[in-house]
Amino acid sequence: MLSHRGNTMPASPIRRLIPYANEAKRKGIEVYHLNIGQPDIPTPPEIFEAIRNFPDKVLPYGPSEGLPETREVIADYFRRYGIEVSPDEVFITTGGSEAIIFSLMAITDPGDEVLIPEPFYTNYGGFAHMSSVRLVPIPTSVEDGFRLPPDEVIEERITERTRGIIIITPNNPTGTVYTREEMERIGRIAKKHNLFVFSDEVYREFVFDGKRHTSILEIEGIEDRCAVLDSISKRFSACGARIGFVVSRNKKFLDALLRFGQARLCPPTIEQMGAIAGFKYMNNFMQDMVDEYRRRRDVVYEEIMKIEGAFTLKPEGAFYTVVRLPVKNAEDFIIWMLTSFSVDGKTTMVAPANGFYATPGKGEDEVRIAYVLEVEKLRHAMEILRLGIERYRNEVEG
Amino acid sequence: MLSHRGNTMPASPIRRLIPYANEAKRKGIEVYHLNIGQPDIPTPPEIFEAIRNFPDKVLPYGPSEGLPETREVIADYFRRYGIEVSPDEVFITTGGSEAIIFSLMAITDPGDEVLIPEPFYTNYGGFAHMSSVRLVPIPTSVEDGFRLPPDEVIEERITERTRGIIIITPNNPTGTVYTREEMERIGRIAKKHNLFVFSDEVYREFVFDGKRHTSILEIEGIEDRCAVLDSISKRFSACGARIGFVVSRNKKFLDALLRFGQARLCPPTIEQMGAIAGFKYMNNFMQDMVDEYRRRRDVVYEEIMKIEGAFTLKPEGAFYTVVRLPVKNAEDFIIWMLTSFSVDGKTTMVAPANGFYATPGKGEDEVRIAYVLEVEKLRHAMEILRLGIERYRNEVEG
Known part of the structure; x- marks a missing residue:
């Protein structure tokens, strides 16, 4: 009865082990969730207030491209970074997820190929599958902090079916922030080979140690061949709002998004009220939030360094890191x-990194850790992880 | 730069004439919107209250399949109709839109075909396009109230690529409610030809004149090959909430929905609170809402009968009707x-019906009227439509 695409759609590696977590909870075990990017940081009260103050008696469809005010505050937000964006160049989506699938569909046909540095945010695999597009991985590795390889390693993967390149910066799952030089290289390659650049900048603010984020919108010469894919989920600690957006200067691309968007009518109306408030009052909470993630990053990195045989470089941004663990199979270990x-009745859950690789066999001994718990809990969760690894190596693998 | 599917994605016929409406509004003209199924009926206050009372400090991701309580109240809702559904058989989606695309993708591969009585809710065309599926129209016509044609007319359209059949009851755009006998025929054909039935029952409650709605879930012998596609948008006058759902007893199908759903993480969290309240307190408002639509249906039908040369049968359900108008090209007229x-500074907008047909050239002189305004405004809007037709025939076409 099922289609091939239904049968072979991959389960989320972040979510598919949840039944084991639920079973542990049923047995009374408390589970520290470092497997999913669901922060514990309170959603700013300004956002809840805007949602509560929704003024109308009818909860209506909005415009397919998003409410005018949502598009305006996002254009303003980019202007604060010195990036000139007009509201017409902003398209509101139902979560970053929809930003991904609409953008992919606008540029690719079934059978086309898109390049992406590997490991990558796992749901790109899911959306590529749904769009019948093949993701072609560009290899990167934990040893050199998941930096982009030389141009020729990227270019030798380009075929006549290649239509675009996806770049995630700050990176989920690796925490790497691409330098301006890396972003310019991507731009040059895209221009040379007539590719479109999809730049996922969901974690734009989460950059540490004085580094500076470079948006694809700042790269010259590719104005007509790039789009930012974005979301308020992490920035405003509002994952359940399902408000994302795409920014592009390519009018034909925006028009295709609009037509895809008309089929699904509109993004959620009330939660756009929350998004508008979030962008308006960002200064009230953003710096505290970034500082908090920086402290957590420090704790996670410190604790990883205590695990004998584990390896990672210090994450530069986002709130993830990919770690090589001294176990044969990370999923079995999880x-x-x-x-x-x-x-003491507690355990820790992380995500197997193999699901973040498209190349079979890669990442088998790696995990992604999301540092989404407050410092004290996070330290405890990491200690439990370390003790677990020691016991597992002695008693199970030993 | 754009893909074929991006270039050829159809614009919504309901929404693509909106720039003309916006232009009219800029000139100070008030536009009665009978083009889009956006009711003016207040969203029940219980729903807003539940949204306002969201208790948590973090607006988090929910489960990909929806919150347990949302699935439970929907199972209860079906039980009140004497239809046994367990919460496990309910999958919550981001609007009915996502119910459509996930279900299509679970059953079809690119190049497959799905049957659908024509005219049909236009966004099925959009989602089929996005899934690279061909919709094969089953002809129905205004003269006989858009009833299903004999079996052989349906069966002669089945090829080796046909994977399913879509049925919308009560129907958008025609207002037809399929009889139990028609639903049983669909079931028999599906079983005989190994097809899956997608039954869009978004307007389940909106059935008039003592007629009874038959759900696909009541049809025997196809338990493993059908799904209900549904949404709270119209039932609770909450189009902007973007909460829909799929009900099926086919576990493999549900598992495919779950894996598609994991890629987009979850449906909106806060607006599920509203949906839960809607289903719990339905008895407080549902009958009044149905009575109101019945009164509007009567007004629309009465007014259509006054238009010389217009033709339709009395709509049985939903809040739409397709009318043949005495004009050559309905879109030009709109x-x-x-x-x-x-x-007096007011005009009326309806939707061109050609966009609801897959067959080129069909429906050119038909429009869809959505009776989503209160009785007095609706009567005035319909009078303006009648006067417009008279003038147009005399001065433009005459």
Whole structure:
């Protein structure tokens, strides 16, 4: 009965082990969730207030491209970064997810190829599958902090079916922030080979140690062949709002988004009120939030360094890091943590990194850690992870 | 730069004439919108209250399949109709739109075909395009109230690529409610030819004159090959909430929906609170809402009967009707109404029906009227439409 695409659609590696976590909880174990990018930081009260103050008696469809005010505050937001964007160049989506699938569909046909540095945010794999597009991985590795490889490594993967390149900066899952030089290289390659650049900048603010984020919108010469894919989920700690957006200066591309968007009518109306408030009052909360993630990054990195045989470089941004663990199979280890290990009734869940790679066999001994808990809990969760690894190596793999 | 699917994605016929309406409004003309199914009926206050009372400090991701409570109240809702549904058989989507695209993708691969009685809710065309699926229209016509044609007319359209059949009851855009006998015929054909039935029952409650709605879930022998596609948008006058759902007893199909759903993480969280309240307190408002639509239906039908040369049968359900107008090209007429006609500073906008047909050339002289305004405004809007037709026939076509 099912289609091939239905049968072979991959389950989310972030979510598919959740049944094990639920089973642990049923047995009374508390699970520290470092597997999913669901922050515990309170959503700014300005956002809830705007949602509560929705003034109308009818909860109506909005425009397919988003409410005018949502588009305006996002254009203003980019202007504060010195990036000139007009409201017409902003298209509001239902979460960053929809920004991805609409953008992919606007540029690719079934059978086309898109390049993406690997490991990558796993749901790109899901959306490529749904769009019948093949993701072609560009190899990067934990040893050199997941930096982009030389041009020729990228260019030798370009075929006549290649239509675009996806870049995630700050990167989910690696925490790498691409330098301006790396972004310019992407731009040059895109121009040379007639590719479109999809730049996922969801974590734009989460950049540490004085580094500076470079948006694809700042790169010259590719104005007509790039789009920013974005979302308020992480920036405003409002994952459940499902408000994302695309920014592009290519009018034909925007028009295709609009036609895709008309089919699904509109993004959520009330939660756009929250998004508008978030962008308006960002100065009230953003710096505190970034500082908090920087402290957590420090704790996670410190604790990883205590794990014998584990390896990672210090994450530069976002709130993730990919770590090589001293275990043969990270997924088996994660399941074991949920089914057979706890400290004082608590255990820790991380995400297997193999699901973030398109190349079979890669990332088998790596995990993604999302540092989305407050410092004290995070330290405890990381200690439990370390103790689990020690026990697992001795008793299971030993 | 754009893909074929991006270039050829159809614009919504309901929305693509909106620039003409906006232009009319800029000139100070008030536009009665009978083009879009956006009701003016207040969203029940219970729904807004639930949204306002969201208790948590963080607006988090929910489960990809929807919150447990949302799935439970929907299972209860079906039980009140005597239809046994378990919460596990309910999958919450971001609007009915997502229910459509996920269900299509679970059953079809690019190049497959799906049957659908024509005219049909235009966005099925959009979603089929996005899924690279061909919709094969089953002809129906205004003369016989858009009833299903005999089995052989349906069966002769089945090829080896046909994977399913879409049925919308009560129908958007025609207002037809399929009888139990018609639903059983669909079931028999689906079983005989190994097809999946997608049954869009968004307007389940909006059935008039003592007629009874038959759900696909009541049809025996196709339990493993059907799904209900549904949404709270119209039932609760909450189009902007973007909460829909799929109900099916096919576990593999539900599992495919879950994997598609994991890629987009979750449907909106806060607006599920509203949906839960809507289903809990339905008895407080549903009958009044249905009575109101019945009164409007009567007004629309009465007024159509006054238009010389117009034709339709009395709509049985939903809040639409497709009318043949005495004009050569309905779209030209609609644009003329927005650009060149008004009565006391007001004009009326309806949707061209050609966009609801897959067969080129069909529906050119038909429009869809959505009776989504209160009785007095609706009567005035319909009078303006009648006067517009008279003038247009005399001065433009005459």
